[in-house]
Every structure is written in C-alpha cells, then in structure tokens.
Amino acid sequence: MESGPGISGRRANGEELSVDTRNDEPGSAAAAVPVSVSGSVSVPVSVPVSVPGQGSTHGPAPDPGHDPKPDPDPPAWRVLLAYVRPYRLWLLLGGALSLVTGATGLILPLAARRLIDNLGSHRSIAVEAMLMSLLVVGNAALGALGSYVLRRTGESVVLSARRNLVSHLLRLRISAVDRSEPGDLMSRVTADTTLLHEVTTSSLVGAVTGGLTMLATLTMMAVLDLVLFGVALAVLVLAATVIGLLVPRIHRAGKQAQESVGRMGAALERMLGALRTVKASGAELREEAAVHEAAEESWRASLRSAKWSAVAGNTAGLASQIAFLTVLAVGGGRVASGAIHIGTLIAFLMYVFYLMPPVQQLVSAVSEYQVGAAAVARIQEAHRLPTEPPVLPAPAEPGAPPAGLAFEDVRFRYAPDLPEIHHGVTVTIPPGGMTAFVGPSGAGKTTVFSLIERFYEPTAGRILLDGTDIRHWDLARLRAAIGYVEQDAPVLSGSLRANLLLGAPDATDAELRDVLVATRLDGLVARLPQGLETLVGHRGTKLSGGERQRVAIARALLRRPRLLLLDEATSQLDAVNEAALRDTVADAARTTTVLVVAHRLSTVTMADRIVVMDAGVVRAVGTHAELVSADPLYAELAATQFLAAVD
Numbered sequence: 001m002e003s004g005p006g007i008s009g010r011r012a013n014g015e016e017l018s019v020d021t022r023n024d025e026p027g028s029a030a031a032a033v034p035v036s037v038s039g040s041v042s043v044p045v046s047v048p049v050s051v052p053g054q055g056s057t058h059g060p061a062p063d064p065g066h067d068p069k070p071d072p073d074p075p076a077w078r079v080l081l082a083y084v085r086p087y088r089l090w091l092l093l094g095g096a097l098s099l100v101t102g103a104t105g106l107i108l109p110l111a112a113r114r115l116i117d118n119l120g121s122h123r124s125i126a127v128e129a130m131l132m133s134l135l136v137v138g139n140a141a142l143g144a145l146g147s148y149v150l151r152r153t154g155e156s157v158v159l160s161a162r163r164n165l166v167s168h169l170l171r172l173r174i175s176a177v178d179r180s181e182p183g184d185l186m187s188r189v190t191a192d193t194t195l196l197h198e199v200t201t202s203s204l205v206g207a208v209t210g211g212l213t214m215l216a217t218l219t220m221m222a223v224l225d226l227v228l229f230g231v232a233l234a235v236l237v238l239a240a241t242v243i244g245l246l247v248p249r250i251h252r253a254g255k256q257a258q259e260s261v262g263r264m265g266a267a268l269e270r271m272l273g274a275l276r277t278v279k280a281s282g283a284e285l286r287e288e289a290a291v292h293e294a295a296e297e298s299w300r301a302s303l304r305s306a307k308w309s310a311v312a313g314n315t316a317g318l319a320s321q322i323a324f325l326t327v328l329a330v331g332g333g334r335v336a337s338g339a340i341h342i343g344t345l346i347a348f349l350m351y352v353f354y355l356m357p358p359v360q361q362l363v364s365a366v367s368e369y370q371v372g373a374a375a376v377a378r379i380q381e382a383h384r385l386p387t388e389p390p391v392l393p394a395p396a397e398p399g400a401p402p403a404g405l406a407f408e409d410v411r412f413r414y415a416p417d418l419p420e421i422h423h424g425v426t427v428t429i430p431p432g433g434m435t436a437f438v439g440p441s442g443a444g445k446t447t448v449f450s451l452i453e454r455f456y457e458p459t460a461g462r463i464l465l466d467g468t469d470i471r472h473w474d475l476a477r478l479r480a481a482i483g484y485v486e487q488d489a490p491v492l493s494g495s496l497r498a499n500l501l502l503g504a505p506d507a508t509d510a511e512l513r514d515v516l517v518a519t520r521l522d523g524l525v526a527r528l529p530q531g532l533e534t535l536v537g538h539r540g541t542k543l544s545g546g547e548r549q550r551v552a553i554a555r556a557l558l559r560r561p562r563l564l565l566l567d568e569a570t571s572q573l574d575a576v577n578e579a580a581l582r583d584t585v586a587d588a589a590r591t592t593t594v595l596v597v598a599h600r601l602s603t604v605t606m607a608d609r610i611v612v613m614d615a616g617v618v619r620a621v622g623t624h625a626e627l628v629s630a631d632p633l634y635a636e637l638a639a640t641q642f643l644a645a646v647d
C-alpha cells in the first residue's frame, strides 16, 4: 500500500487509511493527492480519508444498491491540516514575514523617539531619518510580501481541494449521481472550497502567532505576580467558556449558509437546464421564488453566523476590559497593603493591554475555523459519495472481433427501497449481427444497457461478455469495447469536433471523414461556416434533435466498438437520414455486435433477432416473422406501438 506523509490511521472496519499530501501545485512533479485504501489501489483522488465503495479494478465491485455505510469523518482540523501540509513551507514563510513586519512596526516608535530627541538637542537626524525611511519602506514591502505569500498559500489550498473534489466527482457511481443534485455538487466545488482560503492561512497563522504571543504574555504576568495572574486568568477562562458556548452556533449557522448556497445552485441548475420548458410553462415566477428563497436562507444563516461571531469578538474585548479593571482593583489593594510595588502593577496592566490583540486574533481564528469546518464538512460529504474503481484510459484494440453477450438470471433494482426492475433476465446474444430489444415502456430495456456499461451492478445473476463476468473485466477495457448512444443523445457544450472525438481522441482525419459521411453529417459540416469547429452550445442546443442523434451515433462509431448499444437512436430522424443510418448500422453489424432498443418497425424488421421484454423479464426471442405469429405481445406491439416502417 502506498502511504504518504499526511493523515494515516485505521477505520472502524479495519481498513487502513492514508493521505499522501504531496505538493500538487500546477507544474509540480507530484500532481495529485492519492488516497490509499488497504486492499485497493492508490488513486489520485482526494484528501478526505473516507472512500467507501472503492472497489478494485479487477475484483467484483460492491453492489451499488447497497453502498457501504459511510465511515465517520476525520475531524475538520485534521482534514484542514492535510490540505495545508503540502504548502507548510509557504505558510511558515508567510507567518514569519507577518511576524517580522510586526516587529519592524514596533521598532518605528523607538526610532521616532530618537529622531525627536535629536531634534530637541539640535543633533544631526540624518541617520535616524534614513533608518526611519528604511523601516517604513521595509515594513511596507515585507507586509506586502507576507500577505502575498499567505494569499498564494490559500489559493493553492483551494486549488488542490478543487482538483481533488473534481477528480472524485468524475468517478462517482451513477447510483450516487442519481441521489445528488448537480447544482449542489457544483457549489461544493466552487463556493465551499473558497472558504478554505481564510481558515488555512490567515486564521491558522493568527491562531499560532496569537497563541504564542498570549502564552508569552501570560508567562510574563505569572512571573510578575501570581495573584494578579490568577485574577486575569480567571477572567480569561470565563470569557473562553462563553465563547466556547457560541462556537457550535457559529458552526451551525456557517453550515446552514453553505447548504443554502448548495440549494440555490441546485435550483439554478434546474431552472437554467430547462429554461425553455420553464418559459413555455409560464413558471418563471415560481422558479425565481425557489432560487430567491435559497438565497435569502443563505443570507439569514450568514447573518446568524455574523451575529454569533460578533458576540464572541466582543466577549473577548469585554473580558480584556474586565481583566483590566479587576487587576487594577486587586492590584491597587496589593500595592496599598505593600504586597507588590506600584511599578509591578503598572507593568502588569501593560501586559493586560498587550493581551488584547492576541486574544482578539485567537477569537477571530476560532470563528473563521468554524465557518471553514462547515465547508470542510460539505466537501467531505461529497467525498463520501461512492466512486467507481479508478480507471486509466484503456488502449484501443483495433480489429478486435465482435463481442458475445449473455445475461444469466439477472435481477436488479435501482436502490434497496425501490421495486425490482429485472426479475431474472436471461438471454444470450452471439457475436456480430443486430439484436433489437422491444417491449412496452418501462419494461427495463434501457436498464439492460446501463447494466452492460456497469453504471449499476445487478443484485443477483451474472452478465458475461465474451464468456467473462463483466465484474471481472477491467472497467476501462470493458467500456472501451462498447459504443453507447443514449436515449436522449447528449451533446456536450463545445465544438462539433470535440464532441465527435470525445470517446476516440486519437481518431484520424480520415476516420472522422468516413464517420461523418456514414452518419450523413458531412452535409451539415460543409454548411457550417466554421465546420467542425462550430460551437454546438449548452447540451447541443444549436443542433436539431436529429443532428444531435447523428453526432451521438458518429461519436460511438468512431470508437470502433466491439459492442454497439443504440438506445432508440433513430427515433428522431427523418426518413432519408433514417434509411441512411440503417445502412450504416447494418454495416456496423458486420464487424460489431449491435444491440438496439427499437421503436421503429423498420429497425426491428432488419434485426437478426428480436428480444421481447415485458415487466423485467425476457418473454420471447426470435425474428420478426417468427414472433408476429408466436408472441401475442409482440404482434400487438408490431400492430400498434412501433412507428410505421419507412421503406
């Protein structure tokens, strides 16, 4: 097991945990923060130590419907320290520069006093003036450098937190995505990580420098007079108790504010993702109200956090005043009784004043920590979502033969609390040729494809590809062997070329040209002024439905898959394009195993075999001619549900 110098320990279930906190700034050699889980592989995924559901690349994956119970998170301070660790030298430098800046600031009054003394006694002030100028300029320069170094450290922490979280999100199991709101996940990557900035730099430095200064001052006080020290300490302990009571409130309010930001992200994503539907439904005001409500809730929670932080800050100020007055009263008595000298009292009172800034610094560090810890908790929640086994890009296998597929008594439900969708699906599909899946809506046809891609794992039974259980396939190799055209043929924002090459970045220009011709996209590309570089817009809104489907088919074909899964891939095509694509798919079926969820009679009649599914089982397999006479459901589907043939 690979283990880094960061957090390490053991989970309740005995799994060993470690966080390697190597520097992962851009350009640095070690660019990731691997998490190792004993018995698994080390993956450049995340700082958080809890990675449940992390399977091996080779062994059977855990059932996503029964994701392991999340382990308790490590405390926020450990996670924060793990984030800071790679940048500790920068942080030390920033802290040292802050201290030196403070120290040079303290020398200034002394230099000013000498300058004034010299002026009064008509001596030369050249040296003092020079020294003061140097001190002023040096102080400003060191201050600027110190704050830049701290800022830089904070930004680096935010960057590594974002990179780790994005890597984790990309590897999420589809079942985990089903349970999440994308807008909320986005806010964790954008808003929550931003809050790590302050807590890992200025508040950490403030806590250390403030803590050290306070300790030194208290030591000096104890040396001067133990009785007065006891009085001052008692006041401080009282104030610390009050602040301790406020801390959970600050934490809670901070978490609620961030959760509301997440809800706002989810509401925005829902609204902008379907803006046409929202407008067409006249639902703008209701959608607006939902987003406003989340924004206002965040505002209210932030105000609560600000209120408790302000109370905590003022409690510290009040404690200093009370300490001053109490020390003055008790000290006055002690001076009167001759227990201490007046000079001791004055020195002690000066130390009480010196105590104020570090105490304030500590209190604001504690408040910032609470808000940062709330953000860490949300980032950790996202890191706890189960991921797929880590995948490395699989090498292409040009010329590989078509794949054979078999479902053996496969049972499946999307989640433990949802009804079973497949009740023992059994079907064998030999390599090559075209197989059409037909059946009433909701019969479980698309789910068959999702299981083949291992987006979900069956709850019972086996799926074999080339005779091997797909759970024993390397996930990257499995998916590299498959081309998948989803039901809604998603197109990603970006250029047409980027969309086509998404699954086959190394495809040659000639291969691209051939696929464009085969999918009849060549005409579209020729028409567009920027050709393949044309931007297709968010979810491909600048393309027609049929064009989007053809792009999705072209993308799948470019992968030269051994198994091509087409989910209603021809449902939005016009007659001419559909006929052309039918030829393309028929061509593909000569070198590839093609499975198609079919909704058109023309697709079904050209299939080598038809699998009729109903209510989560395979009820018949055969050709169109065989099934029309042998299977009443198929005969009914053929007569009523399939779209008319386009011959």
Ligand SMILES: Nc1ncnc2c1ncn2[C@@H]1O[C@H](COP(=O)(O)OP(=O)(O)OP(=O)(O)O)[C@@H](O)[C@H]1O
Pocket: 178, 414, 418, 421, 439, 440, 441, 442, 443, 444, 445, 446, 447, 448, 597
């Ligand atoms: N991610 C999901 N989470 C929970 N239930 C789901 C999910 N996806 C699909 N289902 C349910 O599973 C059942 C089968 O869905 P599936 O998409 O496989 O049907 P289908 O036969 O392809 O239907 P259609 O022909 O209408 O596309 C449906 O009842 C559906 O509501």
